[in-house]
Amino acid sequence: MAESIEEGALVFVADGEDGIGSVRRLLPDENALLVYIENAGDFVIPARGVRTVHSGKVVLDLDHLPPEVLEAIGNARRSEYPH
Template sequence: MQVGDQVYLKEGGTMFGAVRAVHAHGLQIYVENSGDFDVKAEAVAAVHDGKVLLNPEKLGPALRTAISHAHRAEEAR
């Protein structure tokens, strides 16, 4: 896992953000249209090929809401 990796909720899903920083106990991600969020390491389900997959059940409500709004501006077009 490294800065710049794309972040998803599931394999084959829509990318909603990118890794901003990696820390000993987790990472910071940027979510499109919402800003930066801290994610605990236990919420990371998998890492491969420049992708980070998160387990939505281990994410807080504010982050889940931000993810659901990540592409709202694009959908309005």
């Protein structure tokens, strides 16, 4: 990763997209992050689930995330765009 991850950093699925949450806590013993995802709560994201870190942003690697995290990401912005 280009820079270190800090608590409070915004989390994204891609550069140029809206943020989907933020880093709550670093979990060095688990080589993971605790991430709050909007409309879903807190999830443990393994370090391999992080594509890059830059400019205070954490960009996730969707290919390395568990199904429950992918589902939460899919619902993160739903309240802003009602059916």
